[in-house]
């Protein structure tokens with residue numbers, strides 16, 4: 269029986285319809301909202317967003333956080349995945365413990381780190397007990413931006429490295445062990461083996477993890493909100509403020525559209541730069 | 551000097567025993583074939599020598615050095631994997647040159663060696679291709695070229711020609727033998743193809759169920775198998791086995807009698823080419839059931855009494871299915887086995 273060319277399209281049609289109704293439609297609506305001015309189409313909302321006092325900070329903070337958090341997460345997850353690959357007995361237990369943060373909502377994670385980092389939190393108690401502090405010291409304020417940034421980055425890394433780990437562990441399991449063995453027999457050191465064999469063969473998984481994590485990093489909100497409130501403005505936070513406090517859906521939609529644009533650009537770049545030609549797949 | 555000493559190496563995977571105290575010595579520059587049926591532990595033994603598997607007991611010494619604690623890359627070996635393990639993300643040329651690049655050899659030397667190895671395996675025209683676009687046989691030759699390119703002192707090969715067509719395999723076999731002999735490479739070569747082992751090896755180690763049953767020169771193993779298994783595994787058609795009982799130093803098969811090494815139940819091992827078809831009145835009585843013309847000879851399948859047997863006859867012999875003929879064995883080329891243990895019986 270000859271394969272019918274339309275069968276694959278038929279099979280993905282339900283998914284496409286679902287996405288169209290619940291994803292594409294709201295997306296278009298957001299765009300329309302952001303472009304609605306006093307009398308018809310206008311860029312007034314965007315102008316207002318750009319002129320906003322917090323806009324530059326929010327943009328900078330979001331990018332800075334993404335640029336720091338995502339590479340650290342990828343590197344950490346690679347290290348952890350490599351370690352897991354070498355564990356014999358107990359491997360599942362270690363993996364299970366490492367992915368526990370996945371089960372915690374980002375707001376809860378933010379609150380957990382707040383308990384550690386706030387002025388009467390665990391960190392200060394320990395530092396005080398060690399005689400390094402004289403009393404409660406606030407870290408999460410505008411006056412301590414570096415510590416605030418580090419705190420938020422740490423919480424994000426702690427919270428969301430596990431998803432990268434899961435993707436990379438799954439990817440590593442797909443690489444036949446003979447490739448690593450052949451490299452080893454032909455004189456590759458552990459580092460060369462990682463660099464010349466594991467990493468290139470893992471590229472498709474790394475690509476998926478990067479896309480997922482970058483897009484989510486641009487949408488960072490709950491952890492930031494819990495730890496810094498508006499001391500550390502980020503894009504989604506500003507959208508929230510414009511929608512909630514300022515009751516201005518138009519500007520909020522403009523923020524949302526901007527985040528979407530950045531995410532799509534990042535995804536596009538990853539898809540191009542980390543492309544694996546079909547003939548080079550494992 | 552790169553000789554290999556395998557000393558009472560054992561390996562179990564959990565409760566399953568893959569190797570039981572295997573010992574084998576490969577002299578410097580020697581070519582030894584590990585021959586045996588599927589699952590007998592050939593790959594396991596090779597991987598232990600390479601350092602990819604840890605033995606449960608015993609030791610491996612390469613070039614006078616106990617390599618038990620050394621990682622594979624420090625053992626001075628090259629290997630052809632049974633499933634090739636050709637890197638999918640590198641071109642054929644990069645694959646072949648991988649070992650040399652790991653050794654940080656100059657670029658020109660890498661290019662030269664890659665060209666040489668590719669030429670020998672007739673894959674020069676494939677150097678720019680990606681492995682995913684190659685046939686199984688071509689990929690296998692890339693794996694062999696990758697191992698030869700580093701000019702190793704010790705070469706481990708796991709069924710390196712299994713995926714080639716008959717003609718190419720014959721050519722590669724001859725080329726491989728010439729190149730390895732010239733380079734003086736110590737080679738351990740796994741195969742389950744007995745003609746390959748016979749043609750290539752200085753010595754053959756026949757494995758069965760995690761044990762080496764016999765080690766020796768191809769001719770010696772063929773002519774004087776140490777066990778019934780070895781006799782049956784080597785040769786095509788396989789050796790025939792006829793159970794008979796002997797008394798007074800003579801074993802009777804029908805009306806025919808042969809000098810036997812011991813009295814009681816004995817098993818005669820008779821190769822098809824070691825018996826000449828004669829008239830029905832003489833020799834071992836043989837009822838022919840099927841006649842297959844093989845070109846060089848006729849292959850006769852039938853039975854002696856109720857025991858199956860295969861024999862060969864000249865291509866122009868007039869033998870019809872259903873006929874009874876006689877087979878006159880060459881007394882100098884017979885093997886006798888103990889039917890209980892399967893071990894060879896020597897004439898007293």
Ligand SMILES: Nc1ncnc2c1ncn2[C@@H]1O[C@H](COP(=O)(O)OP(=O)(O)OP(=O)(O)O)[C@@H](O)[C@H]1O
Pocket residue numbers: 563566567568586587588589590591592593594595632742
């Ligand atoms: N990693 C493993 N775990 C458990 N059992 C194994 C493992 N590797 C091999 N074995 C077992 O050890 C025995 C020997 O296997 P091995 O691969 O050495 O056979 P082989 O002689 O190379 O066979 P073939 O000709 O099919 O390649 C087999 O019974 C196999 O099931």
Ligand SMILES: [Mg+2]
Pocket residue numbers: 592593594632708
């Ligand atoms: Mg094998």
